[in-house]
Amino acid sequence: MTPAATLSESSESKTIPWSAYYELTKPRLSLLSVVTALVGYLAALPERDVGTLFFFLTGTAICAAGAATLNQYIERRTDALMKRTKTRPLPAGLVSPSNALWLGVALSVIGVAFLTFGANYLAGALGLGTILTYIAIYTPLKLKTRWATEVGAIPGALPPLIGWAAAEGTISPLGWILFGVLSFWQIPHFMAIAWTFRKDYGSAGFPMLTVVDPSGRKAGIWATINAVALLVVSVLPIFLGLCTWFYASVATLFGVWMLLRSIAFAAASDKDGVARKLFFNSILYLPAVLFTLVIDRWMLF
Ligand code: HEM
């Protein structure tokens, strides 16, 4: 198939680049959400069932793609005002807003149906909850308050619980710990990004912490506080007998590293370089700690 298809709209013929629809789904972020959901599923140590695994993975991916598409539909005007986002399919005029809206709604409904009927009701409810908190609460709040970031951390941290629910039909303490790890991890992750793109966010009218406090002092302190919480929550499994020292050591190592990077970000007067280092550190943290957790759980049982 060619990378583009031709579609008739009223009397005109328009070329629809499929890659533009693909970009609407924020493929990297969506894929990462699926990976964190898979971590929840694998760490739950279920009785394996290939059918459930298939529907849960595809359902989560479709939900994430639908949520991302709806997010881009809602933010099409502000995305046009930022350098980082102005080439996205909607501000670039590659896809019509109504097409994006219908695609987002259709994907979200299909994704929730896959989770509900292919896994179980709890997984479906969590999928729906993730979409709604992202689209109906976080996305509109972004223009209103700096606390939107903390609200956004909820849908960002819910996918492991979808995985846990798909595996067990319920959520065990380690599932909630994973939710805590993902929630606290997102704050230093995003404080670093919010510093780097503060001018972009400011010009689009987003009151991010680095916009309302342009010194970056509050962002640094808030990243550090959350890095401490991340370290504490990430080592809880060892005290509850839910993992071995293998996971606890890796989580401590990466947690301390993230904390030191956050402190450096808070302390620096010129924050540009340290913010990028904290961002890259946050990107390394997740695969290292989550992969180790899955291996550790498999070794334990
Ligand atoms: C409050 C929640 C979050 C916000 C506001 C946020 C925002 C962002 C932004 C703006 C970027 C682009 C940075 C750049 O272009 O330099 C980014 C990158 C990234 N984010 Fe997040 N993120 C959040 C949650 C998450 C979650 C939950 C994950 C993983 C499951 C994640 C993983 C990544 C990764 C791996 C990158 C680098 C690769 C890429 O740009 O796609 N983020 N994030």
Ligand SMILES: CC(C)=CCC/C(C)=C/CC/C(C)=C/COP(=O)(O)OP(=O)(O)O
């Ligand atoms: C199963 C399912 C529905 C998964 C979706 C989970 C998910 C990806 C949650 C969003 C995390 C988040 C707040 C990202 C930033 O979005 P942003 O809109 O602020 O980023 P942007 O500035 O790049 O648009």
